[in-house]
Amino acid sequence: MTRKVIAEFIGTFWLVLGGCGSTVLAASIPDLGIGYIGVSLAFGLTVLTMAYTIGNISGCHLNPAVTIGLWIAGRTKKREVLPYIIAQVLGGIFGAMILYLIASGQPHFDLGNFAANGYGEHSPGEYDIFSVLTTEVVMTFIFVLIILGATHSSAPKGLAGISIGLGLTLIHLMSIPVSNTSVNPARSTSQAVFVGGWALEQLWMFWIAPIAGAILAGIFYEYLSSEIEQPE
Numbered sequence: 001m002t003r004k005v006i007a008e009f010i011g012t013f014w015l016v017l018g019g020c021g022s023t024v025l026a027a028s029i030p031d032l033g034i035g036y037i038g039v040s041l042a043f044g045l046t047v048l049t050m051a052y053t054i055g056n057i058s059g060c061h062l063n064p065a066v067t068i069g070l071w072i073a074g075r076t077k078k079r080e081v082l083p084y085i086i087a088q089v090l091g092g093i094f095g096a097m098i099l100y101l102i103a104s105g106q107p108h109f110d111l112g113n114f115a116a117n118g119y120g121e122h123s124p125g126e127y128d129i130f131s132v133l134t135t136e137v138v139m140t141f142i143f144v145l146i147i148l149g150a151t152h153s154s155a156p157k158g159l160a161g162i163s164i165g166l167g168l169t170l171i172h173l174m175s176i177p178v179s180n181t182s183v184n185p186a187r188s189t190s191q192a193v194f195v196g197g198w199a200l201e202q203l204w205m206f207w208i209a210p211i212a213g214a215i216l217a218g219i220f221y222e223y224l225s226s227e228i229e230q231p232e
Contacts, residue, residue: 005083007058009091011050015062016095016190019043020115021178028161040172047166055161059151063184064088065210072218075151083156085186092190116191116199117182117206125177132179133209139171140213141185144150148221165195182206185192185214 007150022042026034034042051060059076061067064085070076076084096114103109113122145194146167168183173179176228188206192199219222 001083004058004080006088007054008061008084008087008228009094010089011054011058011060011062012091012186014050014093015043015046016092016187018046020096020187020191021099021102023115024099031212036176037173039176040169043172044165044167044169047168048161051161051164060083060161062088062091062186063210064186064207065099065184066147067142068211068217069140069214070148071169072215073148073222075148083139086196088186091188092186096190096194111195113180113199115180115189117180117188118196118199118202119179119205122198122202123178124180126230127178132205134208135175135178136182136206137213137216138208139175139181141217143167143171144214144217148217148225152225157198163186171196173227179206183210185210 019039019042022034022039026037027039042223047060047062050062054060059070059107061070061076067081067084067088071081089182100111101115114189116122118123119127119129123132147160147164174180176181185207188203190226192203192206
């Protein structure tokens with residue numbers, strides 16, 4: 001369990017540093033900025049690289065919603081859920097801390113929204129609370145379905161990380177303008193801790209919506225795969 005928790009801490013640290021770091025450090029540089037497409041790829045690549053680094057240790061959840069969804073689907077033991085979630089949240093906050101240390105070294109540094117998630121005036125496209133809620137539930141639902149399908153014993157071996165990483169990339173390509181894309185309560189918490197104020201006030205959304213989507217995915221996939229060979 002100790003090794004699994006450490007792996008989840010490191011993996012979530014890398015997800016926040018790589019994904020949110022691409023937003024804060026590289027997305028808006030004049031002429032050289034990577035934009036939405038680059039940020040979307042960055043988030044997908046963090047998951048893809050960690051899948052092949054710690055997947056054999058902890059399963060590479062990196063996300064409280066994923067852990068809960070996999071538990072609902074019978075893929076994760078109940079005793080692992082809380083330790084995983086704690087490790088993910090702490091790993092994300094550590095990643096945000098390292099990002100802050102790097103970003104604040106620039107002259108005229110402005111924290112801004114620090115890649116935090118939000119709705120209303122804090123949504124990149126100023127989408128309202130209903131749009132953001134719908135987006136986060138649906139995107140997390142699909143993301144957890146992808147994970148459950150790609151890691152099933154009957155799925156092609158060795159390709160799960162690619163499918164999951166590309167799935168997360170596609171989710172970001174679609175939903176960054178709506179909510180700055182969470183689908184991950186640990187990622188949202190890490191940035192909200194540093195932004196404070198409105199980000200902490202709206203953080204409830206980015207716990208409730210992803211977890212709801214993940215629970216629905218766990219229930220739905222268990223139904224879909226009930227006649228298929230049970231997963232390893």
